[in-house]
Amino acid sequence: MMLQKNLLTETLKVVNVGLDSFYNDLKNSGAEAVHVDWRPPANGNIQLGKWLAAMEARNARIEHANKIAMDKLINSQPRWIDIGLAQEVIPGIKGKIILHSGPPIAWQNMCGPVRGAILGAAIYEGWAADVEQATALMETGEVIFSPCHDYGAVGPMAGIISPSMPVVVVENDNSGNVAFSNFNEGLGKVLRFGANSAEVLDRLRWMKNVLAPVLGAAIRDMGGIDLKALIARALQMGDECHNRNNAATSLLMRELSPFLIRHASKDVLEEIFTFLGKNDHFFLNLSMAACKVSLDAAHGIKDSTMVTAMARNGVEFGIRVSGAGNEWFTAPAPPVDGLYFSGYTVKDANPDLGDSAITETFGIGGFAMAAAPAIVQFVGGSAQDALEYTKEMYEITIATNPAFSLPALDFKATPAGIDLLKVIETGITPLINTGVAHREAGVGQIGAGVVRAPFACFEKALEALNKTE
Structure with a gap:
């Protein structure tokens, strides 16, 4: 009873878990609220959850393999x-x-x-x-x-x-x-x-x-x-x-x-x-x-869940994982959200294209946008967005790369080593900043923007790893 009285008489303090819209409504009404960015593991997918659980039996092996892969990545000298x-x-x-x-x-x-x-x-x-x-x-x-x-x-x-x-x-x-x-x-x-x-x-x-x-x-x-x-x-x-x-x-x-x-x-x-x-x-x-030669050194390590390539051919987006051999795990290439040159729209754009996502796979490019706030004038968004993109990528990486520091984040090292398991667990997919090509050959670049690697690529990779010993 006393708890109920306190609830009615004291200032309401709310912890909001999940949907941003509830938090925004609370703040707009003047309530004191804290937002927790939470989502169900594996995006709530039961089968993915089972595969993740099955991988727990290999935790020690995976951690050891990922340490080897990260050491090779960090110690590369291109x-x-x-x-x-x-x-x-x-x-x-x-x-x-x-x-x-x-x-x-x-x-x-x-x-x-x-x-x-x-x-x-x-x-x-x-x-x-x-x-x-x-x-x-x-x-x-x-x-x-x-x-x-x-x-x-x-x-x-x-x-x-x-x-x-x-x-x-x-x-x-x-x-x-x-x-x-x-x-x-x-x-x-x-x-x-x-x-x-x-x-x-x-x-x-x-x-x-x-x-x-x-x-x-x-x-x-x-x-x-x-x-x-x-x-x-x-x-x-x-x-x-x-x-x-x-x-x-x-x-x-x-x-x-x-x-x-x-x-x-x-x-x-x-x-x-x-x-x-x-x-x-x-x-x-x-x-x-430089990124390719560094990631290739970290590729082919049994049990490693590090992503060692992300690439797009304009039709499909594909990833490779260190412990899964040279198999490509693919999904349809996504459209690019960004700034388009005058006279062009997303309807004119080819789906995401190019090998340049190797930079994000390594831990620079979109993963290091905090270092380059001016890039938003090219790809869209705000300087704060550039900072937030980098901060988010720490959640899906194995470690950081001490060779590269970010002044805007008090010289914190860049996030590095995309972890397949963390992508599945969090539902956060790697962010890539990219140019946009016209659908028709020869027109050229018509804009630039940001894009996310398709989650389906990581689902397929997790399934494949579950089939290995």
Whole structure:
């Protein structure tokens, strides 16, 4: 009785669990309330709950495996050491083969931007004289298509790498493995968005015949560049090294410049510096290769639940998990919520596309948006949103990466090592900031925004792990 009297006479204090709307109503009415962000484990899915419970018997093994994976991730030392043609430096690249972004996909199922980029690559390689001949060639089945990831490579958006394209070679000084990426062409009409006009192909040939030899000579002359250290500095300067690479590209140019001038004439140097100076995204492909080589070192560890790849081919979104071999767990690629250029809407947009989510898989990009509040002017939202995105990602990661700190969070280390089990338990999926390609080949980028990895990918991965010993 006394408790009931107190309840009626004292100021009401409420703890709200779950739905935000109840909390908002309480606050709007003047009540003192605390909100607890809670949701049922595994999104209330009984089968997922059973699979999670079954995994508890392996807790000790999983924790040990994840510690090994995290040690390999954190201790990776990615160094840009060389440039070479894909057919000369990537094992297994020979004949008519084209690498693309995301999980495997057949020609007839590919989206517009990927098809357009492949047709451009065929013309670039000399396999066809024009788009019509290139299309006919693709339909014969003579050209082999494979994910970049299957060859230790990554490429943004369409992700296309063909045999005679130059690629950067990044080595992990700690584990000795290597990764590759194509060159970033800049913005506008570019191959990675499906453009294949004469100007696009001319730029690709210039990159092969002029840019690559000079950059390669400079990199070899200077003994390589420590990409991990450069990324750490860029995060301190307002980049997140996915969609914002302004500082990283500038730092890269500063390191390269003294060596570039040893290996090119004045006219060639002017061309190279003009190109790099107008291309803030040039570092993106290096960032991706650095993340790839680090995550590959952590892949293939039995019992590990660390996600080691997230990638999209414009039709499907796929993930790989360290302890689940090289199997892709896929779901339909989601649309992107963001800012669209004038005249375009989400109806014009291709579903999410590209290998660049390797940056978030590593723990930068969308996971480090707190370092880059200015990115919201490109992808939408507010500076506070950027902070909250990063804070949320700590809930689904195994640990933090002490090499990278976030000034806006009092220099807290970045979240790293996406844990499949934590994604399932919390229902929180990894956040990715990304560019948006038009559905039609060649139109190019029409916006940028944020997207969540589909929960279904993680459900499938958990089911597969439950079937392993």
